[in-house]
Amino acid sequence: MRLRSICRVPLAFTVALALTGTVGACTKSENGPTGGAPTVTTVQTVTNTPNAGPTGPVSAGTITENTVSSCPYLGIDQATSDTGIRLDRIATLIQGGKVVGCRFYSLEHPNAQCDVTCLAGEKLPPDNVPGIEILASQYANATAAHNAFITIAEKGTGVEQDVFATGNTGLCYKTTVWSDDDGMDVACTFSKGNTVVVIRTVVIGSTLDVVEIAKAVYPKF
Secondary structure: OOOOOOOOOOOOOOOOOOOOEEEEEEOOOOOOOOOOOOOOOOEEEEEEOOOOOOOOOOOOOOEEEEEEOOOOOOOHHHHHHHHOOOEEEEEEEEEOOEEEEEEEEEOOOOEOOEOHHHHHHHOOOOOOOOOEEEEEEEOOOHHHHHHHHHHHHHOOEEEEEEEEEOOEEEEEEEEOOOHHHOOOEEEEEEEEOOEEEEEEEEEEOOOHHHHHHHHHHHHHO
């Protein structure tokens, strides 16, 4: 039973990533010492652009997937409840020898909880498309991470602001996780220190349940 309700709050959310200062300097025009041709006025413009520092995540190698029994960031019961999808397989995402995320995949075969008719009626995503993906990336510093999560959200549509924890506001937006959903899949992202967390789901329409996932995930980072 895929979630289909719609609840949007439009947001204009922009961040200045660099400041540019322009300084003009000129000399006064006056006649030369013998009354001949005047001296030439010279204008010089200097533009100062502060170094914005690294704009991408700190590289830690290739991400690999490992099938496991549980995710350290989110319980299977909440994942199932918030997506409205019968989830089955769980995988952790490994980078540089560390767990940096999880994927939850939907049920792909008839069993006691869902027979063939049930599977066909719920239109679950295929086994290569996760119902939920949680992925954390490290940045050089907190400012770079803050700017990065905003940039990530602005690549989606219908960006809205949501509070995931006291003192931390993140963004939710529409994107494409499963091509059949035509760009209406809900994702949320936030930064915490120098870490950026992105939560992508195949929930469509409402952001409310994905916000609940983000609230559950936030304290784990």
